[in-house]
Amino acid sequence: MSVFYVFAAAFALAVCLAADRIGRLLGVVDSPDGVRKVHKKDTPLVGGVATAVPVVGLLVYAAASSGYAPLYLVLAAVTGGSLALGYVDDRSHIRPSWRLLLMASLCVAALYVAPALRIDAFAFSFMSVPVFLHGWATLFTAICLIGLQNAVNMADGENGLVPGLTLIWLMCLLAYAPDHLTPILAVSALCLLITAPFNWTGRLFLGDAGAYALGIMIGAMTIYVYNVGFTALSADVVVLWFLVPVADCLRLMATRALAGRSPFSSDRNHLHHILNDLMPRGRALTLYFLLVAVPAALAYAFPEMTLLWALFTAACYCVLVFVGARGVAHRRLRAL
Secondary structure (H helix, E strand, O other), rough: HHHHHHHHHHOOOHHOOOOHHHHHHOOOOOOOOOOOOOOOOEOOOOOOHHHHHHHHHHHHHHOOOOOOHHHHHHHHHHHHHHHHHHHHHHHHHHHHHHHHHHHHHHHHHHHHOOOHHHEEEEEEOOOOOOOOOHHHHHHHHHHHHHHHHHHHHOOOOOHHHHHHHHHHHHHHHOOOOOHHHHHHHHHHHHHHHHOOOHHHOOOOOOOOHHHHHHHHHHHHHHHHHHHHOOOOOOHHHHHHHHHHHHHHHHHHHHHHHHHHOOOOOOOOOOOHHHHHHHHHHHHHHHHHHHHHHHHHHHHHHHHHHHHHHHHHHHHHHHHHHHHHHHHHHHHHHHOO
């Protein structure tokens, strides 16, 4: 297995170093438009190749040499399938309705093959009795997976943000994961650590391929870790991990719909845009990471107070959005 760590690291580094050439070869280069895409030069969308391909390879290898073949193969299929769908989207811009349909089909098929990835019940730290979903389990799980995938994709508008968030979530999972999942999580973290500096400096983007693959991979592995160790990992702790990006995704979709626009249209009203308006980029990114990592760490140390940490996180998020909105309104008034 140690040889695979070396191979994964070498593969990720090679893709990052040859990102421009690979991007042109695959036809996935993002050009600035001066409006929404404000980066300075053509940028390859190959971060997903660097971060997800080694994980898919390890999952296939592990399936052939362990007793968890169905689980590993399904994880490889949903991660690889999401990577492929994102690649097509990067090249041809699939309509959101078709993308949702394809992802829903992939998720439902995966849940039938590997029931261990299905959320059957919620075990909250503040409730003595679990809440069972019964016949709604497959539908609810598919919605959760696709929802997290979209939240990750919407967060991928700031260089370094999604790799950093994914690393935080991987650290959270490593604290609870069974031993047989640890190598998968470790390889994923290793590839992200190598790719993150290239993404931070704008030498490559994750693209839809990377965001889709990382979102679905993290979502599926989180559900599995929760199902295996729900006595230690409560449902409210899991909700806390993803609270900020998911809340931001829901806010954006709601405000766009209320404005008569498509919930999947683009704008510059994301939390990372708001933070960038309030402070320098480095501080904004650090604050975003802290808003996710600190509550997660507190929930690990004091799990009986998870609900309090969630309320505190939600309050901080609302304050930041409110302050950001007031700042934008004030600047518009001054411009008039």
